[in-house]
Amino acid sequence: MDKKALFHKFVSFTTSVHEVTHALTQDVKADSVTSVQYKILENVKVSQPVTPTEISDCMHMSMPNTSRELKKLYEQNLIEKISDKEDRRKQHIRLSKDGEIMMDEAFAAIEVRFQKLIENISEEDLKEINHALDVLQNKVFTR
Template identity: 80%
Template sequence: MDKKALFNKFVSFTTSVHEVTHELTQNIKTDDITSVQYKILENIKVSQPVTPSEISECMHMSMPNTSRELKKLYEKNLIEKITDQEDRRKQYIRLSSDGEIMMDDAFATIEFRFQNLIQKLSDEDLAEIDRAIGVLQRKVFIQ
Protein backbone atom coordinates (compact mmCIF):
# COMPACT_ATOMS: atom_id res chain seq x y z
CA MET A 1 0.00 0.00 0.00
CA ASP A 2 1.37 3.38 -1.05
CA LYS A 3 0.86 5.42 2.13
CA LYS A 4 1.64 8.72 0.37
CA ALA A 5 -1.11 8.05 -2.19
CA LEU A 6 -3.46 7.05 0.64
CA PHE A 7 -2.65 10.31 2.42
CA ASN A 8 -3.39 12.31 -0.74
CA LYS A 9 -6.73 10.51 -1.13
CA PHE A 10 -7.50 11.24 2.52
CA VAL A 11 -6.76 14.96 2.08
CA SER A 12 -8.99 15.04 -0.99
CA PHE A 13 -11.73 13.18 0.91
CA THR A 14 -11.64 15.50 3.93
CA THR A 15 -11.76 18.53 1.62
CA SER A 16 -14.83 17.05 -0.05
CA VAL A 17 -16.41 16.44 3.36
CA HIS A 18 -15.91 20.11 4.25
CA GLU A 19 -17.40 21.23 0.93
CA VAL A 20 -20.49 19.02 1.30
CA THR A 21 -20.88 20.05 4.94
CA HIS A 22 -20.78 23.68 3.85
CA GLU A 23 -23.46 23.05 1.22
CA LEU A 24 -25.69 21.16 3.66
CA THR A 25 -25.39 23.79 6.40
CA GLN A 26 -25.42 26.92 4.23
CA ASN A 27 -27.91 29.53 5.51
CA ILE A 28 -28.94 27.33 8.44
CA LYS A 29 -28.21 29.74 11.26
CA THR A 30 -30.80 32.23 12.37
CA ASP A 31 -30.31 35.97 12.30
CA ASP A 32 -29.83 36.22 16.06
CA ILE A 33 -26.62 34.16 16.18
CA THR A 34 -23.31 34.36 14.36
CA SER A 35 -21.85 31.51 12.32
CA VAL A 36 -19.30 30.89 15.10
CA GLN A 37 -22.11 30.66 17.65
CA TYR A 38 -23.97 28.25 15.37
CA LYS A 39 -20.88 26.02 15.10
CA ILE A 40 -20.55 26.04 18.90
CA LEU A 41 -24.22 25.04 19.26
CA GLU A 42 -23.74 22.31 16.66
CA ASN A 43 -20.75 20.97 18.61
CA ILE A 44 -22.71 21.03 21.86
CA LYS A 45 -25.69 19.28 20.20
CA VAL A 46 -23.65 16.27 19.09
CA SER A 47 -21.36 16.01 22.14
CA GLN A 48 -23.26 17.37 25.15
CA PRO A 49 -22.52 17.89 27.88
CA VAL A 50 -19.17 19.46 27.06
CA THR A 51 -16.73 21.62 28.97
CA PRO A 52 -15.73 25.08 27.76
CA SER A 53 -12.19 23.82 27.20
CA GLU A 54 -13.49 20.99 24.99
CA ILE A 55 -15.41 23.55 22.94
CA SER A 56 -12.34 25.78 22.76
CA GLU A 57 -10.17 22.91 21.55
CA CYS A 58 -12.68 21.62 19.01
CA MET A 59 -13.41 25.10 17.62
CA HIS A 60 -9.72 26.11 17.56
CA MET A 61 -10.58 29.19 19.63
CA SER A 62 -8.85 30.76 22.58
CA MET A 63 -10.50 30.26 25.96
CA PRO A 64 -11.31 33.99 26.31
CA ASN A 65 -13.07 33.97 22.91
CA THR A 66 -14.89 30.75 23.77
CA SER A 67 -16.01 32.17 27.11
CA ARG A 68 -17.27 35.34 25.44
CA GLU A 69 -19.29 33.38 22.87
CA LEU A 70 -20.69 31.04 25.53
CA LYS A 71 -21.76 34.06 27.58
CA LYS A 72 -23.65 35.44 24.57
CA LEU A 73 -25.33 32.07 23.97
CA TYR A 74 -26.25 31.86 27.65
CA GLU A 75 -27.74 35.37 27.54
CA LYS A 76 -29.81 34.30 24.51
CA ASN A 77 -31.06 31.33 26.57
CA LEU A 78 -29.63 28.81 24.10
CA ILE A 79 -27.32 26.98 26.54
CA GLU A 80 -27.26 25.97 30.19
CA LYS A 81 -24.29 25.70 32.50
CA ILE A 82 -24.08 22.77 34.89
CA THR A 83 -21.61 22.74 37.76
CA ASP A 84 -19.85 19.43 38.44
CA GLN A 85 -20.96 18.17 41.87
CA GLU A 86 -17.55 16.63 42.64
CA ASP A 87 -15.43 19.57 41.40
CA ARG A 88 -17.36 22.83 41.80
CA ARG A 89 -14.77 24.64 39.62
CA LYS A 90 -15.70 22.51 36.60
CA GLN A 91 -18.65 23.45 34.42
CA TYR A 92 -20.45 21.56 31.69
CA ILE A 93 -22.43 23.13 28.87
CA ARG A 94 -25.55 21.70 27.30
CA LEU A 95 -28.32 23.09 25.15
CA SER A 96 -31.28 24.71 26.86
CA SER A 97 -34.83 23.91 25.71
CA ASP A 98 -34.66 26.87 23.29
CA GLY A 99 -31.25 25.71 22.07
CA GLU A 100 -32.56 22.16 21.52
CA ILE A 101 -35.49 23.51 19.49
CA MET A 102 -33.19 25.70 17.39
CA MET A 103 -30.75 22.88 16.69
CA ASP A 104 -33.50 20.33 16.04
CA ASP A 105 -34.90 22.72 13.41
CA ALA A 106 -31.43 23.22 11.91
CA PHE A 107 -30.73 19.47 11.83
CA ALA A 108 -34.15 18.82 10.22
CA THR A 109 -33.19 21.18 7.39
CA ILE A 110 -29.76 19.56 7.05
CA GLU A 111 -31.34 16.10 7.01
CA PHE A 112 -33.80 17.20 4.30
CA ARG A 113 -30.88 18.43 2.17
CA PHE A 114 -28.96 15.21 2.84
CA GLN A 115 -31.95 13.07 1.87
CA ASN A 116 -32.17 15.01 -1.42
CA LEU A 117 -28.46 14.38 -1.98
CA ILE A 118 -28.80 10.61 -1.61
CA GLN A 119 -32.32 10.10 -2.95
CA LYS A 120 -31.26 8.45 -6.22
CA LEU A 121 -28.77 6.03 -4.68
CA SER A 122 -29.59 2.33 -4.59
CA ASP A 123 -29.98 0.38 -1.35
CA GLU A 124 -26.64 -1.27 -2.14
CA ASP A 125 -24.96 2.13 -2.53
CA LEU A 126 -26.45 3.30 0.77
CA ALA A 127 -25.27 0.14 2.52
CA GLU A 128 -21.78 0.63 1.06
CA ILE A 129 -21.69 4.26 2.26
CA ASP A 130 -22.88 3.15 5.70
CA ARG A 131 -20.10 0.54 5.90
CA ALA A 132 -17.49 3.05 4.69
CA ILE A 133 -18.54 5.61 7.31
CA GLY A 134 -18.35 2.91 9.97
CA VAL A 135 -14.83 1.93 8.92
CA LEU A 136 -13.69 5.56 8.87
CA GLN A 137 -15.20 6.18 12.32
CA ARG A 138 -13.52 3.11 13.82
CA LYS A 139 -10.16 3.33 12.09
CA VAL A 140 -9.47 7.03 11.41
CA PHE A 141 -11.87 9.30 13.29
CA ILE A 142 -11.51 7.52 16.62
CA GLN A 143 -13.38 9.35 19.35
Protein backbone atom coordinates in the same frame (compact mmCIF):
# COMPACT_ATOMS: atom_id res chain seq x y z
CA MET B 1 -0.34 0.03 -1.87
CA ASP B 2 1.04 3.30 -3.21
CA LYS B 3 0.94 5.51 -0.14
CA LYS B 4 1.77 8.62 -2.10
CA ALA B 5 -1.22 8.10 -4.35
CA LEU B 6 -3.34 7.33 -1.33
CA PHE B 7 -2.35 10.67 0.15
CA HIS B 8 -3.49 12.54 -2.95
CA LYS B 9 -6.75 10.65 -2.96
CA PHE B 10 -7.15 11.51 0.70
CA VAL B 11 -6.59 15.20 0.04
CA SER B 12 -9.15 15.45 -2.70
CA PHE B 13 -11.54 13.38 -0.62
CA THR B 14 -11.33 15.71 2.37
CA THR B 15 -11.79 18.66 0.04
CA SER B 16 -14.97 17.09 -1.27
CA VAL B 17 -16.19 16.37 2.24
CA HIS B 18 -15.69 20.01 3.14
CA GLU B 19 -17.55 21.18 0.08
CA VAL B 20 -20.49 18.88 0.59
CA THR B 21 -20.63 19.76 4.27
CA HIS B 22 -20.72 23.41 3.31
CA ALA B 23 -23.55 22.78 0.87
CA LEU B 24 -25.55 20.85 3.44
CA THR B 25 -25.10 23.36 6.22
CA GLN B 26 -25.18 26.70 4.49
CA ASP B 27 -27.79 29.09 5.81
CA VAL B 28 -29.08 26.68 8.44
CA LYS B 29 -27.88 28.84 11.29
CA ALA B 30 -30.13 31.58 12.60
CA ASP B 31 -28.94 35.12 12.00
CA SER B 32 -28.83 35.84 15.72
CA VAL B 33 -25.74 33.70 16.23
CA THR B 34 -22.35 33.95 14.57
CA SER B 35 -20.62 31.03 12.87
CA VAL B 36 -18.45 30.34 15.86
CA GLN B 37 -21.44 30.47 18.19
CA TYR B 38 -23.32 28.07 15.94
CA LYS B 39 -20.36 25.70 16.00
CA ILE B 40 -20.38 25.83 19.79
CA LEU B 41 -24.09 25.06 19.84
CA GLU B 42 -23.51 22.09 17.52
CA ASN B 43 -20.84 20.87 19.87
CA VAL B 44 -23.05 21.27 22.93
CA LYS B 45 -25.98 19.62 21.16
CA VAL B 46 -23.95 16.56 20.31
CA SER B 47 -22.15 16.05 23.58
CA GLN B 48 -24.03 17.83 26.32
CA PRO B 49 -23.45 18.37 29.10
CA VAL B 50 -20.07 19.84 28.36
CA THR B 51 -17.69 22.08 30.30
CA PRO B 52 -16.27 25.33 28.95
CA THR B 53 -12.81 23.78 29.09
CA GLU B 54 -13.93 20.89 26.90
CA ILE B 55 -15.46 23.28 24.41
CA SER B 56 -12.31 25.34 24.44
CA ASP B 57 -10.14 22.28 23.79
CA CYS B 58 -12.15 20.66 21.10
CA MET B 59 -13.00 23.85 19.24
CA HIS B 60 -9.39 25.02 19.42
CA MET B 61 -10.23 28.35 20.95
CA SER B 62 -8.85 30.11 24.00
CA MET B 63 -10.72 30.05 27.30
CA PRO B 64 -11.31 33.80 27.33
CA ASN B 65 -12.87 33.69 23.89
CA THR B 66 -14.88 30.59 24.73
CA SER B 67 -16.14 32.29 27.85
CA ARG B 68 -17.12 35.39 25.91
CA GLU B 69 -19.08 33.46 23.30
CA LEU B 70 -20.77 31.28 25.93
CA LYS B 71 -21.81 34.42 27.72
CA LYS B 72 -23.42 35.74 24.56
CA LEU B 73 -25.24 32.45 24.01
CA TYR B 74 -26.38 32.53 27.62
CA GLU B 75 -27.68 36.07 27.22
CA GLN B 76 -29.68 34.87 24.23
CA ASN B 77 -31.14 32.09 26.36
CA LEU B 78 -29.73 29.42 24.10
CA ILE B 79 -27.72 27.60 26.74
CA GLU B 80 -27.85 26.88 30.46
CA LYS B 81 -24.94 26.88 32.85
CA ILE B 82 -25.12 24.42 35.71
CA SER B 83 -22.37 24.54 38.26
CA ASP B 84 -20.88 21.28 39.44
CA LYS B 85 -21.98 20.09 42.87
CA GLU B 86 -18.61 18.64 43.77
CA ASP B 87 -16.26 21.14 42.19
CA ARG B 88 -17.85 24.53 42.23
CA ARG B 89 -15.33 25.96 39.79
CA LYS B 90 -16.68 23.71 37.04
CA GLN B 91 -19.68 24.33 34.90
CA HIS B 92 -21.85 22.09 32.81
CA ILE B 93 -23.27 23.60 29.67
CA ARG B 94 -26.53 22.38 28.17
CA LEU B 95 -28.84 23.72 25.52
CA SER B 96 -31.83 25.56 26.90
CA LYS B 97 -35.33 24.90 25.60
CA ASP B 98 -34.80 27.62 22.98
CA GLY B 99 -31.39 26.27 22.14
CA GLU B 100 -32.79 22.78 21.63
CA ILE B 101 -35.46 24.11 19.33
CA MET B 102 -32.95 26.10 17.32
CA MET B 103 -30.58 23.18 16.92
CA ASP B 104 -33.33 20.67 16.19
CA GLU B 105 -34.47 22.90 13.37
CA ALA B 106 -30.96 23.28 12.06
CA PHE B 107 -30.30 19.54 12.09
CA ALA B 108 -33.67 18.84 10.53
CA ALA B 109 -32.82 21.19 7.67
CA ILE B 110 -29.48 19.49 7.20
CA GLU B 111 -31.12 16.08 7.24
CA VAL B 112 -33.60 17.08 4.57
CA ARG B 113 -30.72 18.03 2.32
CA PHE B 114 -28.84 14.87 3.16
CA GLN B 115 -31.83 12.67 2.38
CA LYS B 116 -32.23 14.50 -0.89
CA LEU B 117 -28.56 13.87 -1.63
CA ILE B 118 -28.98 10.13 -1.27
CA GLU B 119 -32.56 9.72 -2.47
CA ASN B 120 -31.63 8.19 -5.79
CA ILE B 121 -29.02 5.82 -4.50
CA SER B 122 -29.84 2.13 -4.68
CA GLU B 123 -30.21 0.01 -1.56
CA GLU B 124 -27.12 -1.88 -2.58
CA ASP B 125 -25.02 1.24 -2.91
CA LEU B 126 -26.32 2.55 0.40
CA LYS B 127 -25.03 -0.58 2.09
CA GLU B 128 -21.68 -0.07 0.45
CA ILE B 129 -21.63 3.56 1.59
CA ASN B 130 -22.59 2.55 5.09
CA HIS B 131 -19.74 0.07 5.18
CA ALA B 132 -17.29 2.58 3.71
CA LEU B 133 -18.21 5.09 6.42
CA ASP B 134 -17.52 2.47 9.07
CA VAL B 135 -14.20 1.52 7.55
CA LEU B 136 -12.91 5.07 7.32
CA GLN B 137 -14.29 6.10 10.68
CA ASN B 138 -12.64 3.16 12.43
CA LYS B 139 -9.37 2.97 10.58
CA VAL B 140 -8.45 6.51 9.61
CA PHE B 141 -10.66 9.07 11.29
CA THR B 142 -10.52 7.52 14.71
CA ARG B 143 -10.50 10.05 17.44
